[in-house]
Amino acid sequence: MKRELEPMRLRSRDTGSCKRALITGGMGFIGSNLALRLVELGADVTVVDSRVVDCGSNPWNLSGAPREIKVIERDISEAAGLQREISESDVIFNLASEISHIHSMQYPQRDCELNAVAQLRFVQACERFNPGVRIVYASTRQIYGIPRYLPVDEAHPIHPVDYNGVHKYAAMMYHLIAARRGRLDAVVLCLSNVYGPRMAINIPCQGVLGNFVRGLMRGTRLEVFGNGRQLRDPVYVDDVVDAFLRAAEVRRPRSRTYNVGGPDALALRKIAQIASSAAGVAAPVIHPFPKERKSFDIGSYYSDSSLILRELGWKPRVKFEEGIGRTLEYYRKELSHYLEPDCDHTGCKLTEQKSARGMIAAAL
Numbered sequence: 001m002k003r004e005l006e007p008m009r010l011r012s013r014d015t016g017s018c019k020r021a022l023i024t025g026g027m028g029f030i031g032s033n034l035a036l037r038l039v040e041l042g043a044d045v046t047v048v049d050s051r052v053v054d055c056g057s058n059p060w061n062l063s064g065a066p067r068e069i070k071v072i073e074r075d076i077s078e079a080a081g082l083q084r085e086i087s088e089s090d091v092i093f094n095l096a097s098e099i100s101h102i103h104s105m106q107y108p109q110r111d112c113e114l115n116a117v118a119q120l121r122f123v124q125a126c127e128r129f130n131p132g133v134r135i136v137y138a139s140t141r142q143i144y145g146i147p148r149y150l151p152v153d154e155a156h157p158i159h160p161v162d163y164n165g166v167h168k169y170a171a172m173m174y175h176l177i178a179a180r181r182g183r184l185d186a187v188v189l190c191l192s193n194v195y196g197p198r199m200a201i202n203i204p205c206q207g208v209l210g211n212f213v214r215g216l217m218r219g220t221r222l223e224v225f226g227n228g229r230q231l232r233d234p235v236y237v238d239d240v241v242d243a244f245l246r247a248a249e250v251r252r253p254r255s256r257t258y259n260v261g262g263p264d265a266l267a268l269r270k271i272a273q274i275a276s277s278a279a280g281v282a283a284p285v286i287h288p289f290p291k292e293r294k295s296f297d298i299g300s301y302y303s304d305s306s307l308i309l310r311e312l313g314w315k316p317r318v319k320f321e322e323g324i325g326r327t328l329e330y331y332r333k334e335l336s337h338y339l340e341p342d343c344d345h346t347g348c349k350l351t352e353q354k355s356a357r358g359m360i361a362a363a364l
């Protein structure tokens, strides 16, 4: 039976003041959209982001609320220095991450540091400084690997095909173990392909939808790899933000892990066609898979999001046609804050100079 929730209650149960939310990775794509929405709802918002090179951090993402959002530039692995922010939070949204599957295969150690080690330290700090706090962790569909059946529900076997999926799974388990031990009140969302305003379209290895939008903003024809029939369920960022808000609010969620996917399963070439026609660009071309990507291609994927509908009342509302239109409109206005005119923004190799935290050299 479908149950609509009340909108997020913004009163802290302890103090009665506006809810204080801490968002890790809040200068990135999804975190910044969440931060802006929380400000609209009247929350006190603090963002922690270390601005990892070649991740999606962009100060412009928070330009809609420059005074309302407190920004701390710090790595979440240095969580001891976040004692005050963690202990004062009514809710923590944990989105800090390196999301690139390709980077993770090129530099597994770097991915492990960013997605597993830093997360373990942060989870332990939350246990210490704010026992029992609700923490909502952003996991990924990538943990499931090549689907054994479709749509993929939460009971699907875990079998990631890249290091990013392995380390994200480890981090998700740190949260769930803390919840099982009664140390944290953790909820995990396994997100499908998210798209919308504030995606890092300048970073070529963050995902297919960002690449599509970058190409379209430059008026180039899109390229689809494989036969183009692989299914995906793109989910618009406003819907994802709504899932985070619901995950923050529900008192005693029966399940702790929820899949969050888009409203429709669409073939990649259909996605490319819809996006191209919304941008007024010629139809996409289909190419064979490049060798380096084939090894961690997962074929078709789409989510079964019925559990989160049943338990948290969430469902995706924005169809791809509408969401991609809104996305292109955003970048038409704000493009100069995302793409440098003289840079082609292709090629996925991180360089030692560009690397965060000097970990690339060690990984080579």
Ligand SMILES: NC(=O)c1ccc[n+]([C@@H]2O[C@H](COP(=O)([O-])OP(=O)(O)OC[C@H]3O[C@@H](n4cnc5c(N)ncnc54)[C@H](O)[C@@H]3O)[C@@H](O)[C@H]2O)c1
Pocket (backbone or CB within 6 Å): 024, 025, 026, 027, 028, 029, 030, 031, 048, 049, 050, 051, 052, 053, 055, 056, 057, 058, 074, 075, 076, 077, 094, 095, 096, 097, 098, 099, 114, 118, 138, 139, 140, 141, 168, 190, 191, 192, 193, 194, 195, 200, 207
């Ligand atoms: N975008 C998607 O399609 C998608 C899909 C599945 C899951 N997710 C998950 O959602 C979350 C947010 O993704 P996004 O698309 O907004 O990514 P993003 O790259 O835009 O933002 C991630 C942010 O985290 C920051 N960060 C990384 N490691 C950090 C650390 N150790 N300390 C502090 N800050 C750190 C980066 O600087 C960046 O600003 C991630 O956990 C990601 O795995 C995203």
